[in-house]
Amino acid sequence: MARYTDSVCRQCRRENLKLFLKGDRCYSDKCAFDRRGYPPGQHGERRGRKPSDYGIQLREKQKVKRMYGLTEKQFHLFFDRAERQRGITGTNLLVLLERRLDNVAYRLGFANSRVQGRQFVRHRHFLVNGKRVDIPSFLVKIGDTIEVRDKSKKIQALQDSLDAVVRRGVPQWLDLEKDGLKGVIKGFPLREDLTMPMQEQLIVELYSK
Numbered sequence: 001m002a003r004y005t006d007s008v009c010r011q012c013r014r015e016n017l018k019l020f021l022k023g024d025r026c027y028s029d030k031c032a033f034d035r036r037g038y039p040p041g042q043h044g045e046r047r048g049r050k051p052s053d054y055g056i057q058l059r060e061k062q063k064v065k066r067m068y069g070l071t072e073k074q075f076h077l078f079f080d081r082a083e084r085q086r087g088i089t090g091t092n093l094l095v096l097l098e099r100r101l102d103n104v105a106y107r108l109g110f111a112n113s114r115v116q117g118r119q120f121v122r123h124r125h126f127l128v129n130g131k132r133v134d135i136p137s138f139l140v141k142i143g144d145t146i147e148v149r150d151k152s153k154k155i156q157a158l159q160d161s162l163d164a165v166v167r168r169g170v171p172q173w174l175d176l177e178k179d180g181l182k183g184v185i186k187g188f189p190l191r192e193d194l195t196m197p198m199q200e201q202l203i204v205e206l207y208s209k
Helices: 009-015 023-027 053-067 072-084 089-098 101-108 114-122 156-168 200-207
Strands: 126-128 145-148 174-177 182-185
Touching (some): 072 200, 089 101, 089 200, 101 114, 101 174, 101 182, 114 156
Antiparallel strands (some): 126 145, 145 182, 174 182
8 A cells, every 4th residue: 555655744844734743753853844844845935825725625635634644545435434424524534533543542642653553553562352453444432442462562662652641641532541551432532622723624625526
């Protein structure tokens, strides 16, 4: 499957928003977005053209897609599923993205970024309700228990991530048992629980054309 292999810091600069794609580095003075807060490329500093309505909608879709580390096809599949559900399509989309196992691992502090969360899931470091799951797009349900396998509990990168989770906190819809390296899904996130600046209605408008 195609994956973005260039510097992910360019994505933050392109979207003019810190997407926290590199974990702890994004909180340090090494963050490329803080050091060069303008679009990448030869003429990045001189870009001042007013975007069209379509351009604004496209940038919003690209921002959310990059934030969760999805390909265009994956993102569109999630949108189609959100559209078929009852309720507000934009909110449904964000809730589905939050329910992904790689994102939940990140939110619980088992990984310092969604990219690392995806890698840990792929390497079978997590159990969901006692069973190994190696699919990053696996959607958790209310009451599910996510825990680190016994053989994986001594991984230094995982321990470092847990030590740093105090900085960003654990969402209210999750319950973390830090000593047992275990988390429980208490509920699904509400729209107000998602604090990153996202205008999901623009994505709905883009796909509705």
